[in-house]
Amino acid sequence: MTRDEIKTKVIDCLATTGCDTDYLPEGELLPNLGVDSLMKALWVVELERRFSVRMPIEKLKALGTLGDVIATIESLVGLLK
């Protein structure tokens, strides 16, 4: 799976939480993009389901930006290979 494919799927997952996904610069902090704690929680669950991964607590804490989420999924999917 390419990084662009991961990014598309990550944003698809976020859309299921009700977040407006039209404007999502990768480096912006998630709260500034309207992703609050409830959305983030639902997002993580959807990511885990669709990518068949489990995010450990230290990964959850590090999810500050969309870029962090993509990088985390990349590393977890990579670990599964």
Place this chain on the structure above:
Amino acid sequence: MMPDFIAKKKPAIILAEESVGFDELHARVADAVAGLKADRTRLLPLMAEKSIDFAVRFLASLEAGQPIAIFSSEWSAEERVAREKLITGSCPDPKTAIVLFTSGTGGIPKAVQLTAEGIKANSQAVIQSLRFRETDSQHLFLPLSYSFGLLGQLLPAIQIGMTTTLYSDFLAIKPAFDSGSIGGVVSGVPSHLGTLIRMFGSVGPFENVTHVVSAGARLEPELKRKLQALFPKAILFNNYGQTEASPRILSMASDDPKFFDDVTGYPVEGIVAKMGREDELIVTGPQIMSGYLGDSMGTALRVRDGWLHTGDRASMDETGLVTILGRMDDLVKIGGERVSPLELERVAENAGWASQVCALPVEDPLYGTRFVLFLGAVSPAAPADSVLFEVLRKTLSAAKVPGKIIRMDELPRNSNGKFDRTKLREKLKAPR
């Protein structure tokens, strides 16, 4: 002074990277009290953090009689400045122990002064109504700048000798659910509890959870039933409160035969409730605030002859069971926070994006309620929606930011010239 019934070595507070036992917590509080020269004429600002240091400072201030004002790191710079202004230059009431901030009507925040007597009465009421003596631990992710988290859950737990595991935020509790190690008391606003069901409905049930506590907004009957399925061994507690009442006012447990109906609860210990004019719920008791700091007019509107006028319409049956029916003003509850559409509308108006602005609360599957911002006669210079959202998110707390922005040539008006909210709602239903 630590009561004898509390096990000294038992953990009082557990965080991800540190914990403290009751004996050490009480020793640290005693040290802090000894080093604190209480000055009842000034408020000490205290940033609410999920840390043992915050708990020590908070408890020491209470014990030493040093009035404190609780701040939140989640506020925007503008929100923090507005609150700092409220406490600058105003001398707190002699009985004030804590100042907590609420959004207030019209988007103007209020500094609620609570007394030591009221806080103590609230703790006793919480311990009794939530049956804290029947459990020995709780998991708490609610912010500690919020009366529900700080005075409604953390303080009573410390006073009764319960262990509290503090989580930095809502998501941080996920691993505890994933591992099945969650037990004791879990508390949240209905949006949190609904999200737990969406997250773990297929993973549960969680049989070690003994108490599920809801407050901050209406808990719908369907959500009550889903919660009972996810936590089959737990007693559910539906609560209603206001910061101005320290905060708990009504409570009800799921072993009451009427719990799963659309009802709210019974007055807690210390609170007397009755119906005022136009079916407004009014309450009295030691828990009621001493007043809003620097706002005697606002205080006089809310507290009359010792009775707090809640601003909520309600009904009460012959057994004293109260059902909250809604607000008497335009305020709405979003994610547990009472917010006014006026604040959002003012930000949009002041930004000059449109000459017609209307924020409408609509049902939302995640938050219960959320604003939609309608803009009419939009300025040609108004930036794209993504930029509008960016500005709103930097200016307002999350609950006040709309879920959607809709631009129209002209906002519809009724015969009085006011924006026609019915037609705006129809616009939401129409295919776009």
